[in-house]
Structure formats: structure tokens, C-alpha cells
Amino acid sequence: MTLSTKNILGTRELTKNDIQQILDTADSFKEISTRAIKKVPTLRGKTIINLFFEPSTRTRTSFEIAGKRLSADVINISGATSSAVKGENLIDTARNLEAMNPDILVVRHDCSGAVELLSQFVSSPIINAGDGSHEHPSQALLDLLTIRSHKGNLKGLSVAIVGDINHSRVVRSNIRAMQTMGMKVRVVGPPPLIPVEMKRLGVEVSYNLIETIKDVDVIMVLRVQLERQSQGLLSSLREYSNYFCLTSETLAQARDDVLIIHPGPVNRGIEISLDVMRSPRSLILNQVTNGVAVRMALFYLLLGENNANPN
Amino acid sequence: MSSTLLNSKDISRAVSRISHEILERNHGANNIALVGIRTRGAVLSKRLRERIKEIENVTAAHGVLDITLYRDDLAGGNRKPELKKTEIPFALEGKHIILCDDVLFTGRTIRAAIDALMDFGRPSSVQLAVLIDRGHRELPIRPDYVGKNIPAAKSKRVQVLLTEEDGEDGVVIQEPSN
Numbered sequence: 001m002t003l004s005t006k007n008i009l010g011t012r013e014l015t016k017n018d019i020q021q022i023l024d025t026a027d028s029f030k031e032i033s034t035r036a037i038k039k040v041p042t043l044r045g046k047t048i049i050n051l052f053f054e055p056s057t058r059t060r061t062s063f064e065i066a067g068k069r070l071s072a073d074v075i076n077i078s079g080a081t082s083s084a085v086k087g088e089n090l091i092d093t094a095r096n097l098e099a100m101n102p103d104i105l106v107v108r109h110d111c112s113g114a115v116e117l118l119s120q121f122v123s124s125p126i127i128n129a130g131d132g133s134h135e136h137p138s139q140a141l142l143d144l145l146t147i148r149s150h151k152g153n154l155k156g157l158s159v160a161i162v163g164d165i166n167h168s169r170v171v172r173s174n175i176r177a178m179q180t181m182g183m184k185v186r187v188v189g190p191p192p193l194i195p196v197e198m199k200r201l202g203v204e205v206s207y208n209l210i211e212t213i214k215d216v217d218v219i220m221v222l223r224v225q226l227e228r229q230s231q232g233l234l235s236s237l238r239e240y241s242n243y244f245c246l247t248s249e250t251l252a253q254a255r256d257d258v259l260i261i262h263p264g265p266v267n268r269g270i271e272i273s274l275d276v277m278r279s280p281r282s283l284i285l286n287q288v289t290n291g292v293a294v295r296m297a298l299f300y301l302l303l304g305e306n307n308a309n310p311n
Numbered sequence: 312m313s314s315t316l317l318n319s320k321d322i323s324r325a326v327s328r329i330s331h332e333i334l335e336r337n338h339g340a341n342n343i344a345l346v347g348i349r350t351r352g353a354v355l356s357k358r359l360r361e362r363i364k365e366i367e368n369v370t371a372a373h374g375v376l377d378i379t380l381y382r383d384d385l386a387g388g389n390r391k392p393e394l395k396k397t398e399i400p401f402a403l404e405g406k407h408i409i410l411c412d413d414v415l416f417t418g419r420t421i422r423a424a425i426d427a428l429m430d431f432g433r434p435s436s437v438q439l440a441v442l443i444d445r446g447h448r449e450l451p452i453r454p455d456y457v458g459k460n461i462p463a464a465k466s467k468r469v470q471v472l473l474t475e476e477d478g479e480d481g482v483v484i485q486e487p488s489n
Contacts, residue, residue, distance in 0.1 A: 001391045028377065028394040037430045040380040070380075300380075301391055 001025075003301050007119050008127045010135035011177035019177060023145050025297035026290070032069055033292055043072035046103040046303055051094070052129070053079035053109045058264055058288060059129050059138070063106050066295035072103075072303075090114060091121050098122045103303055107131075112169075125302045133167045133228075138298060139263050140173035142291040144181065146283050147218055149290070150259055155182035160212045162244060163222030163271050166193045166233070170222065170263045175201055188212040189222075189244060192233040209244050213254045221246050221262045221272045237270055247273040251281075261287055312486045316461060319480035322442065322473075325458035326355070329440055330362040332456050337407050340364075342435070344372035344406045348424050349395055352412035354473045355442055359411060372406065374399040381423035403432035409456075413471035415441040418452035443482060445469045 001021050005013050014022075032040055048067040052060050060076065067074035077097075079085075084093060094105065105126045107115045112132030119126045130136040148154050159178060165171050165187045178185050179202065186204035187194060198205050206212040213219050224240060234240055246260070260272075260282040268274050276282060317325070337343050340363050347356030353375045360371050377395045410424055425437060440456035445463050461484070463469055468485040472478075 001393050025391075025394050028396045031397055032380075035431065040430070041426070042380040300394070 001301070006125050006302070008125075008137050008298055008302070009116050009119060010128060011137045011140050011173045011180070012135070014137070014177065014180065016180050019141070019144065019180060022141055022294065022297050022301065023148060025300060026141070026145050026293040027149075029293040029296040029300070030290070032296070033289070038069050039071055040069065041071045043067070043070040043103075043299060043303055046072040047101070048072045048074045048104050048106065048299065049097055049102040050074060050076045050106045050129075051082075051097065051108070052077070053084065053090075053107075053114075054130065056108060056129070058291065059108065059136075062288070062291040063127075063129060063138075063295050066292050066299060069292070070296055070299055072299065075102075090118065094118050094122050098124060104299065127298055127302070130169055133169050133172070135173045136169040136263075137173050137177075138291070138295055139170050140177040141298075142287055142294040143170075143174055143220065143261055143263070144177055145290045145294055146261060146287045147259060149286075150283065151217060154178075156184075157217040158184040158186070158215070159218040159220060160216040161185065161187045161220045161222065162209060162213070162246065163189050164193045164224050164228075165189050165198065165222070166195050167225045167228040168222050174220065175203055186212055186216070190234065190240065209246075210250055210253045213246075213250070213258070215255060216258060217255070218259045218261065219246065219254065221260065223263065223265060224267055224270050226267070241270050245269070245271060245273060246276050248275050248279075251276055251279075259283055264288070313483045315481055315483050316469075317443075317459060317482035319474075322458070322480050322482070325442060326358050326362055329456045329458060330359055330366060333359070333409055333438075333440065334363060334367060336438075336455075340367045340369040340371045342405065342407055343409055344374065344401060344403070344434075345409050345411060346374040346376055346399070346424075346428065347411045348420060349375060349377045350476055351471055351473055352410075354475045355413055355440075356409075356411035357475075359409070359440065372401040374401065376424055376427050378420060378423040378427050381427045383419055383423065397427065399428075399431045403428070403434040406434050408434045408437045409440050410437055411440045413442050413473070414469055415439070415444045415452075415454050415457075416447055416469075418448045418450035421452050422450050442471055443469055 003018050004015050050063050064074045102124055105124055106129050108129040109131050112134035115128040115131045128135055161171055175185050187198055188206045188209055262284050345356040345360050347353030360373050364370050375398045377397045379392050379394050438455040441454045442458035444454055444457045444460050447465050466487045470483050472481045474480050
């Protein structure tokens, strides 16, 4: 097994074979997190640096736990406590970290393209843990793993993505990965939050929630990114909720076996109602569990081991 | 060039004998668990379990180990062996574990398997059953149950074929291909 890429910058660079390998490997890793001793020695002596210039609970913790369950040493650096506040630029920070010989860098940054830029200046493998509104590949992969675990396969499934398409890196990563795996994607949300380029990606665009979710296999609800709403694209949260909140009433129009996912964190009552969030069709916590397995798979496949030994 | 050392009947007899030896040594099948190392060790462990059930009418606990994550030949490199699932659906405490593999060679796989096993708990004992012992150990490991000893030159390839994986039963020895 081998990935076609040295870095995980986005799902755009991943082939179907790559995605399949990552999901299969992640599937095997799930079991480790259910053991009494949740640790295997595979990445003993490897160093992983989590470099996060943007707040995160889930993703950072997930990468940290994934590294630790594989016995790697994980170092967390957050933007607020790094030399960035003293004015050091991103590339210098990364180069200095690299001078300490880490084996892998996991980077989150609020600028789109920042992680790819970094990858040109450092030689260790880099995983993009979210850059601006560009890509968040590990999230897309864990979404696919969650869907595949429940549906058996991915090919031919249809997905409706609901909400703030414009600011969402999760959407961009998911659209590419889902299309690579032969899934059909539609997006729905208020017109100002859906970029016109969506149609160019081969995605169906709609502005009516019920029409869109009626016959899909999966509904992905997005968080309304309150911190990115300074341009006045949304008139009010209340209006947004009236039209696009996934409630048990709207859900009644969807298929009985529809799966509901959400990348978190959830704004309860704004994009999804509490009862839907807690319904058995909602796989939100499942996604979080799968996130650890997917990140273990990424570390394993990017670092891991080589060649088979006899017998 | 290859020659067959054991045919399907030979393998079946070896499995029967090992089953009896396991039962004799452990005074029955009540406290034992068979754990196979993927891929062919797992097949072998299932056969032993079936045979033991025929003899004693007891279904022994059963598990499967993938030792990939415990191997000692880790390095950079980009090619990874495919990782499959490990399934140990019982508590190890108080059990005599019969670790099963097809070929015992350097002993490194068994070392990895013992490490993997210990991460699941503290068994009463771990015993090793192999279909073929071909020598050339690199670690202080010895089998408790052996189907057949085949002292083969280190350069030769000893291959166990099992119907469940390979479509037929047999043990063949091959000259190195180049």
C-alpha cells in the first residue's frame, strides 16, 4: 500500500485508490480505541507537531489522540502562545520547528492556501487540518468513513449539504472526495452563502431545503460560521433558521434511512434542532470517533513502515 | 523449482495430532483460547478449534491478530503492508492462549504477536502452535506444538497453502526465484 502523495493538503490531490486505502486502514484502526490499553507501538520515536493558528477542540484533540495511540510524541502549539504574537512570520515559525526534526506537521491556519505555501518551505510531510475556507481533508475523510460504515459503500449515494457553503472548507473537501468516490452532491442554503462557482464543480444548487433533502441518502448540516459573517451576507440568524434549520418537521419529508452528519461544533437551534441532533439518525458523535481512526490512518500511511518480512 | 513436502492429508493429520496435544497439555478445552496470526495462522487456528470441538465437544474461544502495527521492521519508506482488523472478543485473564501461525522462521512475527496479545490483558500462559518450523531463529522463541520440522536453507522459500486462502492445501518449498 502506498499513497500517491507525500502531504495531505486537500482531497483534490487524493485519488480514488488513496481514499480507499485511507478508509480501509482507518476501519482497522477503530478497534484500537476500544481496547483497555489504547496504544500500539507503531510510531514509537516519531514526533508529530500540531501547529494551530485557529481555535479548535475536536480536530486538534483528535490529531493529538491519534498520534498518541500510535505511540508518537505529539507537541501542540497554538498561534496565541507561539512566537507569531511576537511578529515571527509563518514560514520562519515552520522552518524553526522543522530544525527540531519533527516527522510530520499538522497545520491549521485561517488563510486559505497557507498550508500549501508552508509545504514548499519544509521537507517533512504536512497534513492540512483546515486552511481558511479552502480545504479540511481529514474531516471529509472521516465523513466518508462514517457514511461508508453505515451504508456499506459510497458509490451512487446522494448527499445534500445544507448551510453556509461559502465559508466552508469542509464542503470543498467533501465535494471533491465524494465526487471521486462516485457520489452525487447537492448544496442548499441562502443564495448569498452559495458561491456561483459551485455549479462549475458539477454540484446541484438549490435554495429550498425540503425539496433538496427529500430523496437523499445523507444530509450534511453545516455550522453557521458566526465568526465569518462580517460581510452582512445573512440578514439574521432567525431568518436563517426559519428556512434552513433541520428540525423533526423538515426531516419528516426525508427518507426514513437518511443519515445526518455535522462537522461540529453545533449551534443548537440555528442549523439543527436539538431533537434531530440527538435522534438515532444523527451520527455526529460517530463522526468524532471515526475522526481519530482516520487521523491514525493518515499518520500510519504517511510515516509507518515498509516492506514485508518473510513468514 | 518447487517441491511439495506435505499434502492435504498430511496437514489434516498434523492438525488432528496438535489438537490432541493441546487438549492433553491443557487438560481439556475449557480454559484455552486459540488466537491466529493473520492470514494463514488465522485459518489454522479455526481448523484447530473445529477439530478440538469434534474431539471434546467444547467450542474454544477464538481470536485473530494482525501484527502489522507491532512489527520491528519499521522505517521511513512509503510502502505499507495492508492493515487488517484485530479481533480478540474475549478476556485474556485466566486463559491459556494457543498462538497459531503457519510457518515459524526468525521468530520476529511471534515476538510481535506476543506484544500485541499482552496489550489486551494478562493470559495465564501463551503457547505456540505452528504447522511448519523451518529453523533459523533470530530470537529466543520455540514452538510448543509443531506440525512438521523442515530444516530448509535460509534462502529457500517455504510456503503453506490453505484451501480457505489459496484454494488448495499443501506445503511447498521453492528455490529462490533468481
